[in-house]
Each structure stands twice: as structure tokens, then as C-alpha cells.
Amino acid sequence: MVTIRDVAKRAQVSVGTVSRVLNEHPKVRPVTRRVVLQAIEELGYRPNAMARNLRSSRTDVIGLLFHDLAQPMAIRSVRGAEEAASASGYGVLVTDAQGDADKQEEHIRRLRERRADGLIVFPVGPRTSVVNAVSEGDAPMPTVLIGQTAPHAFLPTAVVDEGPAVEEAIGHLASLGHRRIAVVTSRTYTNQSRGRMFQAALRRCGMDGATSVVVEEWQDAVEVTRDLLTSDDPPTAIIAGTHGLAPWVIQGIRAAGKRYPDDASFVAFGESDWALAFDPPLNVIAVDFYTHTRDAAALLIRMLKGDESAPRNVSHQSVYSRRGSVGPVPALKHSGEQR
Amino acid sequence: MVTIRDVAKRAQVSVGTVSRVLNEHPKVRPVTRRVVLQAIEELGYRPNAMARNLRSSRTDVIGLLFHDLAQPMAIRSVRGAEEAASASGYGVLVTDAQGDADKQEEHIRRLRERRADGLIVFPVGPRTSVVNAVSEGDAPMPTVLIGQTAPHAFLPTAVVDEGPAVEEAIGHLASLGHRRIAVVTSRTYTNQSRGRMFQAALRRCGMDGATSVVVEEWQDAVEVTRDLLTSDDPPTAIIAGTHGLAPWVIQGIRAAGKRYPDDASFVAFGESDWALAFDPPLNVIAVDFYTHTRDAAALLIRMLKGDESAPRNVSHQSVYSRRGSVGPVPALKHSGEQR
DNA sequence: CTGTTAGCGCTTTCAC
DNA sequence: GTGAAAGCGCTAACAG
Numbered sequence: 034m035v036t037i038r039d040v041a042k043r044a045q046v047s048v049g050t051v052s053r054v055l056n057e058h059p060k061v062r063p064v065t066r067r068v069v070l071q072a073i074e075e076l077g078y079r080p081n082a083m084a085r086n087l088r089s090s091r092t093d094v095i096g097l098l099f100h101d102l103a104q105p106m107a108i109r110s111v112r113g114a115e116e117a118a119s120a121s122g123y124g125v126l127v128t129d130a131q132g133d134a135d136k137q138e139e140h141i142r143r144l145r146e147r148r149a150d151g152l153i154v155f156p157v158g159p160r161t162s163v164v165n166a167v168s169e170g171d172a173p174m175p176t177v178l179i180g181q182t183a184p185h186a187f188l189p190t191a192v193v194d195e196g197p198a199v200e201e202a203i204g205h206l207a208s209l210g211h212r213r214i215a216v217v218t219s220r221t222y223t224n225q226s227r228g229r230m231f232q233a234a235l236r237r238c239g240m241d242g243a244t245s246v247v248v249e250e251w252q253d254a255v256e257v258t259r260d261l262l263t264s265d266d267p268p269t270a271i272i273a274g275t276h277g278l279a280p281w282v283i284q285g286i287r288a289a290g291k292r293y294p295d296d297a298s299f300v301a302f303g304e305s306d307w308a309l310a311f312d313p314p315l316n317v318i319a320v321d322f323y324t325h326t327r328d329a330a331a332l333l334i335r336m337l338k339g340d341e342s343a344p345r346n347v348s349h350q351s352v353y354s355r356r357g358s359v360g361p362v363p364a365l366k367h368s369g370e371q372r
Numbered sequence: 373m374v375t376i377r378d379v380a381k382r383a384q385v386s387v388g389t390v391s392r393v394l395n396e397h398p399k400v401r402p403v404t405r406r407v408v409l410q411a412i413e414e415l416g417y418r419p420n421a422m423a424r425n426l427r428s429s430r431t432d433v434i435g436l437l438f439h440d441l442a443q444p445m446a447i448r449s450v451r452g453a454e455e456a457a458s459a460s461g462y463g464v465l466v467t468d469a470q471g472d473a474d475k476q477e478e479h480i481r482r483l484r485e486r487r488a489d490g491l492i493v494f495p496v497g498p499r500t501s502v503v504n505a506v507s508e509g510d511a512p513m514p515t516v517l518i519g520q521t522a523p524h525a526f527l528p529t530a531v532v533d534e535g536p537a538v539e540e541a542i543g544h545l546a547s548l549g550h551r552r553i554a555v556v557t558s559r560t561y562t563n564q565s566r567g568r569m570f571q572a573a574l575r576r577c578g579m580d581g582a583t584s585v586v587v588e589e590w591q592d593a594v595e596v597t598r599d600l601l602t603s604d605d606p607p608t609a610i611i612a613g614t615h616g617l618a619p620w621v622i623q624g625i626r627a628a629g630k631r632y633p634d635d636a637s638f639v640a641f642g643e644s645d646w647a648l649a650f651d652p653p654l655n656v657i658a659v660d661f662y663t664h665t666r667d668a669a670a671l672l673i674r675m676l677k678g679d680e681s682a683p684r685n686v687s688h689q690s691v692y693s694r695r696g697s698v699g700p701v702p703a704l705k706h707s708g709e710q711r
Numbered sequence: 712c713t714g715t716t717a718g719c720g721c722t723t724t725c726a727c
Numbered sequence: 728g729t730g731a732a733a734g735c736g737c738t739a740a741c742a743g
Contacts, residue, residue, distance in 0.1 A: 034510055034511070034736090035509075035510065036735095036736055036737085037736065037737065037738095038736080046713075046714085047713065047714045047715070048714090048715090048736090048737080048738090049713070049714060049715075049716090049738085049739085050712085050713060050714075052737065052738055052739085053712095053713085053738095055737090055738095056738080060712055060713090061712075061713090062712060062713090065712080065713080077508070077509055079481075079484060079485050079509060080485060080736085080737080081426075081485075081487065081735090081736050081737070082485050082486045082487055083422065083425040083426045083429070083431065083487050083735085083736075083737090084426050084719090084735070084736030084737040084738090085736080085737055085738075086422040086425070086426075086719095086737090087420075087422045087423050087425075087426045087719050087720070087721090087735085087736080087737075087738095088718085088719055088736080088737045088738045088739085089719090089737085089738065089739095090422070090719075092422065093486075094465070094486075102447070102450065102451050102454065103447075103451065105447075107447055108441065108442075108444075108446055108447035108450070111441065111447070111450060111466060112441050112442065112468060115441065115466060115467060115468050116468070119467065119468070119479075122482075124465045124467070124482070124483075124486060125465065125466055125467075126433070126463045126464065126465055126466075127450060127454060127464055127465075127466045128454060128458065128463070128464075129451060129454050129455070129458070140458075142418075143461075143463070144463075145418060146418050146419060146420075146421045147421045147432075147433075147463060148420065148421055148422050169416070170374075170416060170418060171373055171374065172373070251645070277645070279649075280644075280645040280646045280648060280649035281645065281649070283649045284648065284649055287651060305619075305646075306590070306591075306616070306619040306620065307619045307644075307646040307649075309619065309623065310618075310619035310620070310622040310623055310646075310650075311649075311650070312626060373720090375719095375720055375721085376720065376721060376722095377720080385729075385730085386729065386730045386731070387720090387721080387722090387730090387731090388722080388723080388729070388730060388731075388732095389728085389729060389730075390721095391721065391722055391723080392722095392723095392728090392729085394721090394722095395722080399728060399729090400728070400729090401728060401729090404728080404729080419720085419721080420719085420720055420721070422719085422720080422721090423719070423720030423721040423722090423735090424720080424721055424722075425721095425735095426719085426720080426721075426722095426735050426736070426737090427720080427721050427722045427723085427734085427735055428721085428722070428735090429735075
């Protein structure tokens with residue numbers, strides 16, 4: 034392996050000088066600089082990041098910890114983080130808690146051992162678990178939380194503000210006469226604060242709440258949806274709490290012998306190209322996780338660089354997109370089957 | 373920061389001994405071991421991976437380099453690699469070449485500087501570019517290529533064997549009378565060897581080739597598909613060369629005022645839950661990239677651990693799933709519109 | 712401007 | 728079994 038000493042020898046300078054040109058220190062004579070650069074070139078020298086890390090106690094790596102990497106939004110987040118990180122010379126270490134708070138803590142612990150410079154977390158379970166894990170030890174690990182609903186008191190947060198979009202969606206349903214709504218969610222993504230916000234919105238629109246079903250595996254949503262729709266008192270609208278559930282809910286609607294939006298309206302959280310490919314296309318409540326996580330990573334990196342003017346939180350609003358999967362409740366249409 | 377010296381002091385032993393218990397060296401007296409462990413516990417000591425790395429010249433990190441992280445299969449691969457790595461105490465650094473061979477080389481260079489222990493690459497452009505970049509310098513970086521069609525001569529390869537599935541799909545189409553096929557692919561995923569294999573299969577089935585269109589952006593597939601289908605001599609079957617294209621092709625079919633499978637058959641490369649949610653569901657040619665990349669990562673890790681009995685390549689076959697998006701060519705159905 | 716030097720925290724001989 | 732000591736390759740502080 035070719036080290037900084039080899040370069041120094043070849044360039045007839047000291048290692049200190051080589052280090053200086055490597056780190057773009059201003060006080061290096063242009064001639065010296067050129068000689069060193071040439072030696073580096075000739076030797077094909079690559080600085081050893083490990084040694085550099087040890088010395089500077091930085092790794093230029095940020096951790097990206099997911100509650101569940103199987104969520105369709107995850108890939109957009111990975112891309113966003115990778116893009117922001119890459120642009121600043123950082124690397125992104127991706128880990129997956131698989132919906133398990135214990136795994137989440139274990140991953141945080143590992144990332145601390147690896148001395149990741151910072152961390153972005155999509156939390157699973159109570160946030161305190163994350164807070165404890167990142168602040169464990171002497172120096173807490175700089176962390177940006179991906180926030181559900183509200184910023185966190187201790188940790189900088191990239192908040193996904195779903196409130197207005199949810200209100201709008203519920204209002205839309207209410208205006209079309211819907212009173213009985215069912216929400217299907219997955220075990221790996223149960224967001225309590227969203228649940229509360231949701232219930233509040235429902236009440237405000239004159240509904241007394243929604244049936245909520247949590248499925249273990251996404252495909253279980255087929256059966257769950259079918260049963261819901263074929264029950265004695267079926268909901269008139271179904272909401273998929275996570276984008277991964279949407280294709281299964283759609284199959285469930287079909288399995289019940291129904292169609293949206295005529296027999297039941299359908300709204301999904303999350304967005305994908307597929308939502309537009311259906312006929313009619315799907316109404317969704319979604320935030321752009323690519324941008325969101327890119328901004329979260331950018332914020333983290335500003336923090337890491339000691340940028341005092343960095344904001345404490347960033348926020349993006351979810352948007353409710355009206356397409357074709359929501360319609361009036363069947364009862365209100367009476368007979369005559371329009372459309 | 374609490375270091376190994378602090379632990380040694382507290383446990384009244386030397387740093388060497390602490391290091392030994394840390395590394396589960398067999399020759400440590402159980403009593404000593406316990407005392408050290410206790411000191412570690414009390415001090416909340418976490419070994420510093422950077423120092424360890426420098427000393428052992430291993431980082432326990434593998435790089436995962438994508439040709440295009442926006443491909444829907446990417447997330448499955450990330451999960452597979454993360455799972456295999458995590459299970460063996462490795463971390464996964466994810467990078468994205470965004471369809472650009474130069475970026476690919478740049479990322480490989482960066483990963484070498486970071487001293488990633490190994491690398492998994494979904495190559496973009498000529499493989500030689502990857503081979504050069506990983507073998508640059510004194511010690512080549514252990515690398516597993518994700519293979520398109522065939523294993524590589526120099527690098528261990530995780531081969532996606534698409535041959536039989538493609539043959540079967542083409543045969544299926546041929547048996548239903550299809551003679552004019554169009555393939556829509558994306559700029560960021562153009563696989564030359566697949567193209568050749570494809571043409572060979574077509575010829576074998578008595579077709580003289582397929583129209584092939586490369587789109588710049590996925591959504592361009594809408595227009596392209598519509599134009600194809602409304603031309604004077606439209607293809608009777610459309611193939612989406614990448615799963616990300618499928619929803620757009622579907623929209624294109626609709627934009628042309630047509631329906632699959634009646635007016636044109638449709639097959640997509642790649643798989644997703646959405647393919648099952650359509651009515652009728654989509655025929656696909658796909659390999660399980662979760663398993664595939666998990667196995668690729670496992671192979672890499674075996675290599676890194678010096679496992680001589682590790683196979684040189686691994687391989688998974690693509691599968692052609694017949695669902696409902698392929699039917700007889702319109703002309704053969706004459707009038708009478710069955711179904 | 713440049714050379715010299717002292718470690719960063721850990722693993723790993725080499726003695727005892 | 729355990730301790731002492733020599734660095735891994737680099738950065739930064741201090742002289743000059």
C-alpha cells in the first residue's frame with residue numbers, strides 16, 4: 034500500500050506538506066503543490082480514510098435508519114439522502130429496523146460504534162427509544178428525526194405535516210356523504226400521532242370515528258378489505274394507511290365483488306407512479322419523500338459542519354391529490370347507476 | 373470519550389488484556405474476563421471502530437453501487453444486501469450512479485478511499501469500466517458483479533439468468549399469433565446482452581425482430597406507447613423493459629384508446645405487488661432481487677472472510693408469470709368479441 | 712512556507 | 728495468562 038510517506042519521499046518533501054496539499058491548506062507554495070500532486074499521480078496514491086478518520090474523528094458517513102425498508106417510500110428517501118450526502122462527500126449507511134424497536138436500538142448502537150458522523154431516523158415505536166440510544170455515552174450523536182406530525186423537543190426534526198391534507202381528504206369524503214370510513218394499516222407502520230390527528234379530523238367532519246384494522250402482512254389486506262366490504266354495515270370509504278397496502282386493498286375491493294369509486298371510495302397514503310395507472314387513478318395523501326429526506330440530510334450535514342445558521346427543523350406538507358377513486362356514497366346515488 | 377485505557381485502568385489490567393476479551397481471544401482467565409466485562413459495563417465503553425479499522429485494515433462495510441437507484445427493483449436489493457450484511461455485522465453503504473458510467477467510477481473510487489471491504493455492483497455501461505476501477509491500485513477490491521445474462525471472466529458474478537423466462541414469454545406470445553412486438557426501455561437501464569438474447573429468441577419463434585424504443589424519462593413511455601399503438605402498423609404486444617416503465621405504458625395503452633389484453637398484449641420486466649392489483653393482472657418476467665442480492669452479499673462476505681469453499685458465482689433464474697395481460701392477437705379473434 | 716513530532720485508539724507480537 | 732511496546736496512516740501543533 035502506498036502511504037503518505039511514499040509520496041513525501043518521492044516529492045522530496047515532508048509528510049506534513051503532503052498532508053497540507055491533500056487538505057487544500059492555503060499556505061503551500063504552488064511549485065511544491067505541483068510536485069506533490071505529481072508524485073501522488075505517479076504513485077497512484079489514495080489517502081487512507083481510516084487513518085484520516087481516526088485522526089480527525091470524523092467518518093464522513095451518515096446513518097439512515099428505517100423503521101421498515103419495505104415501505105414503498107423508503108427508496109425515495111434513500112435516493113434523497115444519497116443525493117444530498119454524495120454532493121457533500123458523505124456516504125450513506127442504510128439500515129433497517131424491520132418494524133422492531135429493539136433492532137432499531139441495536140442499529141443505533143452499531144452506528145455509534147462505527148462512528149457515523151450523524152444519523153437520520155424514521156422512528157419505530159416511542160421516540161424516547163431513539164433519543165436514549167443516540168444520546169447514550171458522552172457525546173450524543175447528531176440526529177435528525179423524520180417527524181410524524183410534530184417536531185421533537187430534543188432532536189431536530191424533518192416534519193411531515195399531514196394535517197391539512199388529511200383534513201382535506203376527510204372533508205372531501207364527508208362532503209360526498211361518507212360517514213363510515215375504514216382505515217387499513219400495517220403493523221410495521223403504526224403512527225399514533227397520525228391516528229389521533231385522524232380521529233380529530235373525522236369528528237370535526239361529523240363522523241364518530243373510523244374502523245381501524247392493523248394487518249400483520251400486507252397481503253392480509255385483501256381478506257380484511259373484502260370482509261369489511263361484505264359485512265352487514267360496510268364502510269363507504271376505505272383508506273390505505275401505507276402505500277404498500279394499496280394494491281392489496283384494491284384486490285380486496287375486487288374480491289368483495291365491488292368497484293371503486295362506485296361501491297366504495299378509496300384513498301391511499303403515499304404516492305407512486307402506479308396510482309396514476311389505474312382506471313380511475315387513485316386519490317392519495319402524500320409527501321415527496323425524496324425531497325423531504327434530501328432536505329433532512331442537507332440539514333444534518335449543515336449541523337455536522339457546524340453551521341450555526343442551520344434551522345432547527347424542516348417541514349414538508351403532505352398533499353391530497355383528487356383523482357378518480359373517490360365518489361359519492363352509493364346510497365346517495367339511489368338507483369340509476371350513473372357513469 | 374472512554375477508551376480502552378480507561379477500561380484497563382478500572383479493571384486493573386493492561387490494555388492488551390482488554391483487547392483480548394473484546395476480541396474473544398480464548399486465552400483469558402474467566403475471572404479476568406468478568407472483571408473486564410464489568411468495567412466495560414460500568415464505564416459504558418464502546419470500542420472505537422475507526423481505531424480498530426486502522427489497525428486491522430477492515431471496515432466491516434460493503435459498498436452497494438446501483439446503476440440507477442430509481443429502478444423499482446433497487447429497494448429489494450437494498451433490503452437483501454442490508455439483511456445479509458447486518459446478520460454478519462457488516463454495514464451497507466449505498467450509492468447511486470444515476471445511469472452515468474462516470475459517476476459509477478467516481479463512486480467506486482470513493483468507496484476505495486473509504487476502504488470498504490468489498491463491493492456489489494449493478495453495472496452501468498461497459499463492465500470494463502467497473503473492472504478497471506475496482507482493480508486500480510495495489511490490492512483490487514473484492515467485488516461481486518450483478519450479472520446480466522452471463523458471469524464475468526474476472527469478477528465473481530451474481531447472474532440473473534433471464535434466458536429461459538424470456539424464451540417462454542416470447543414463445544407464449546408467438547403461440548397466440550403475435551408477430552409484431554414492441555419493447556420500451558429506459559435510458560438508465562439498457563442491457564445490451566439482454567437485447568441480443570431477446571432478438572435471438574424472437575427469431576427462433578419466427579419473428580423478425582421487435583421495434584425497440586428507448587425513452588429518456590419514464591413518463592415519456594405514455595406518449596411513445598400511444599404513438600406505437602395508433603400507428604398504421606401497430607405492434608400486437610408491448611413489453612416494458614423495466615418495471616418502472618410499466619405504469620406509464622399502461623397509461624399509454626389507455627391513451628391510445630385501447631385495452632389489454634384485447635387490443636394489445638402486455639408483458640413487463642420486473643415484479644411488484646401492483647402487477648397483481650390490475651384487472652386483469654400483469655404478466656411479468658422477473659427475478660427476486662431481494663433473494664438475489666442477499667445471496668450476492670452473502671457470497672461477498674464469504675469471500676471477505678477468506679472462505680475458500682465459496683462458489684465463484686451465484687445465479688437465479690427469472691420467471692415468466694402468466695396472469696391476464698396477454699391474449700391472442702386482435703386479428704385472430706375476428707369479430708364476435710369474446711370475453 | 713516547510714519539517715518534525717506527538718499522538719488518535721486499538722491490535723498484536725514478544726517477553727515474562 | 729498477562730503486560731509492555733510497537734506501530735497502523737494520517738493530521739495538527741510547534742518550531743524554524
